[in-house]
Amino acid sequence: MDVHDKKTRSYNMSQIKGKNTKPEELVRKYLFSQGFRYRKNDKRLPGSPDIVLPKYKTVIFVNGCFWHGHEGCKHFVWPKSNEEFWKNKIETNIARDKKKTQVLEELGWNVIVVWECQLKRTNREVALNRILIEIKGD
Numbered sequence: 124m125d126v127h128d129k130k131t132r133s134y135n136m137s138q139i140k141g142k143n144t145k146p147e148e149l150v151r152k153y154l155f156s157q158g159f160r161y162r163k164n165d166k167r168l169p170g171s172p173d174i175v176l177p178k179y180k181t182v183i184f185v186n187g188c189f190w191h192g193h194e195g196c197k198h199f200v201w202p203k204s205n206e207e208f209w210k211n212k213i214e215t216n217i218a219r220d221k222k223k224t225q226v227l228e229e230l231g232w233n234v235i236v237v238w239e240c241q242l243k244r245t246n247r248e249v250a251l252n253r254i255l256i257e258i259k260g261d
C-alpha cells in the first residue's frame with residue numbers, strides 16, 4: 124500500500140522533527156562569501172524572511188519541502204496518518220506563503236523562494252547561481 128520508499132519517509136520525519144535548519148545557513152554562508160550582507164529573519168517584514176538584502180530590495184525564503192508543501196516535489200508526500208491534521212496544517216502554510224509573497228511584492232520587494240530539495244549536494248550549485256542572478260535582477 125505504501126508507495127513511498129524508506130528514504131522519502133525518513134526525509135519527511137526529519138522535517139517533522141524540525142531540526143533541519145541547515146539549508147538556510149547554507150544560503151547565508153554562500154551569499155556572505157560572495158560579498159553580500161544581509162539581515163536574518165527580519166520580523167519587520169511580512170513572514171520574517173530568512174534572508175533580507177536591503178541593498179537589492181530582495182528577500183529570500185528557504186522553504187522546507189514538507190512544511191511548505193512543495194508541489195510536484197519527490198520529497199513531498201502527504202503523511203498517511205493524521206491526514207486531516209497535516210492537510211490543514213500544510214495548506215495553511217501554503218496560503219500564508221502566497222499571502223506574504225503578495226504583500227512583499229506590493230511593497231516593492233523582489234521575492235526569491237529556494238526549496239530545500241534544490242540545495243541538496245548534487246544540485247546546490249545551480250540553485251545558488253540562480254539566486255545570485257535573481258538578486259541582481261537580470
Ligand SMILES: [Zn+2]
Nearest residue numbers: 188193196240
Ligand atoms: Zn522540494
